Amino acid sequence: MSDPGTNWAGNVAYRAERLVRPTTVEEIAGIVTASASVRVVGSRHSFSDIADTTGTMISLADLGGEPELDAARGVVRVPGGWRYGDLAPWLQERGRALSNLASLPHISIAGAVATGTHGSGERLGSLATQVRAVESIDGTGAPVRVERGDPDFAGSVVSLGALGVVTAVELDTEPAYELSQTVYEGAHWDDVLARFDEVQRGGDSVSLFTTWRDRDLVDQIWVKCRRDAPDLSVVGARPADGPRHPLPGIDPAPCTPQQGSRGPWFERVPHFRMAFTPSAGEELQTEYLVPRSDAVAAIDAVRALTPVIAPLLQVCEVRTMAGDDLWLSPASGTDAVGIHFTWRLDVAGVSALLPTIEAALPATMRPHWGKLFALSGADLAARYPHWDDAVALRERRDPDRRFHNAAMARFGL
Numbered sequence: 001m002s003d004p005g006t007n008w009a010g011n012v013a014y015r016a017e018r019l020v021r022p023t024t025v026e027e028i029a030g031i032v033t034a035s036a037s038v039r040v041v042g043s044r045h046s047f048s049d050i051a052d053t054t055g056t057m058i059s060l061a062d063l064g065g066e067p068e069l070d071a072a073r074g075v076v077r078v079p080g081g082w083r084y085g086d087l088a089p090w091l092q093e094r095g096r097a098l099s100n101l102a103s104l105p106h107i108s109i110a111g112a113v114a115t116g117t118h119g120s121g122e123r124l125g126s127l128a129t130q131v132r133a134v135e136s137i138d139g140t141g142a143p144v145r146v147e148r149g150d151p152d153f154a155g156s157v158v159s160l161g162a163l164g165v166v167t168a169v170e171l172d173t174e175p176a177y178e179l180s181q182t183v184y185e186g187a188h189w190d191d192v193l194a195r196f197d198e199v200q201r202g203g204d205s206v207s208l209f210t211t212w213r214d215r216d217l218v219d220q221i222w223v224k225c226r227r228d229a230p231d232l233s234v235v236g237a238r239p240a241d242g243p244r245h246p247l248p249g250i251d252p253a254p255c256t257p258q259q260g261s262r263g264p265w266f267e268r269v270p271h272f273r274m275a276f277t278p279s280a281g282e283e284l285q286t287e288y289l290v291p292r293s294d295a296v297a298a299i300d301a302v303r304a305l306t307p308v309i310a311p312l313l314q315v316c317e318v319r320t321m322a323g324d325d326l327w328l329s330p331a332s333g334t335d336a337v338g339i340h341f342t343w344r345l346d347v348a349g350v351s352a353l354l355p356t357i358e359a360a361l362p363a364t365m366r367p368h369w370g371k372l373f374a375l376s377g378a379d380l381a382a383r384y385p386h387w388d389d390a391v392a393l394r395e396r397r398d399p400d401r402r403f404h405n406a407a408m409a410r411f412g413l
């Protein structure tokens, strides 16, 4: 038993009474039934109190087990505490890969899919769409296994951690692949917005980075390609003359290889290397997803707010993702564009600004569950057609509300 500590960014000191590290699934069931209030913490990368509880916080870091690959089905079963950065080389050694990853490999798989974490790529769904089955201990201490195709599956993956302890997930894999990564500079927003679809089609994964210090300039376009790197001169962009960090002027050593060199998927798909601290640290994050059809309006709305955004901002990233059918996924029912903000570590300043940004964005906007946002209650529920189904599933899986916490109270879930 130990102190629950803080989240990765250090802006949330967890209030849990205790942190426990079970080593078996049986032990987990006992912990859940003995606790009036319980939650799992993954790798602590969320920026809110979403993983917190007033009672027992469970870490699965010591949960035993190795992944198991079903080569015939191309499906890997992964114990609940594993991180993408550990699974990726394990898969590579066996000739398999995941279709996409987030910007960092350090996050736990169960924690990432619980919040709808995503990478970029207009034909690639969020990481939750790679999930084929979820095994968990529910709020009654009972084991539950839900597979793609089961009636409860669409509500069980992006769970916000509210449905129980995920003890294992099964993920789709594909044959290992290589890709290149090229960073471009010099593009202008007017050109990029006019040719938004063309730019996105330039690679398997495309990220637009800007600090909004110059509201006309897209500082960098990161393109990850299985085929040849695109010519982006139509939007005024040219390949950078050296490796880049998304933040101008920062040492690019923590970033994955660039300048068009090809390499294994897991060494190019994330922006950051496993061996380094991702991003620049000392930060907060917010992200809003909008339907692809609202992307240009949403980016224009943010662009109009640059005088108030830029002073608090480290960098903004725009990514695309394919829609899915998962009830609480921010990309549920629509291809989506995510507008992400890496803020300076100024909790008061960021908290004060978020309602202004949210009011300016299209009403279709949905916030990333693992980052900071102001929307709550009915304003959130109205954006999810399956909200009532999600509430009903939560009531069945956790009738005594052991997994309820302050974040769920704000969300009204």
Ligand SMILES: Cc1cc2nc3c(=O)[nH]c(=O)nc-3n(C[C@H](O)[C@H](O)[C@H](O)COP(=O)(O)OP(=O)(O)OC[C@H]3O[C@@H](n4cnc5c(N)ncnc54)[C@H](O)[C@@H]3O)c2cc1C
Binding pocket: 008, 009, 039, 040, 041, 042, 043, 044, 045, 046, 047, 050, 051, 052, 060, 080, 081, 102, 103, 104, 107, 108, 109, 110, 111, 112, 113, 114, 115, 116, 117, 118, 119, 160, 161, 162, 164, 165, 166, 167, 278, 279, 285, 368, 369, 370, 371
């Ligand atoms: C530097 C940085 C970069 C990031 N980049 C991206 C990005 O590229 N794309 C993106 O979409 N997001 C990104 N994020 C956000 C991050 O992916 C999410 O916050 C994600 O949920 C973090 O996973 P975690 O394992 O740290 O989960 P935690 O933050 O520990 O927990 C998140 C939720 O999952 C639940 N949970 C965790 N494990 C389990 C389990 N085994 N069973 C049941 N519930 C569980 C928790 O209770 C909580 O509700 C980034 C965050 C950081 C700090």
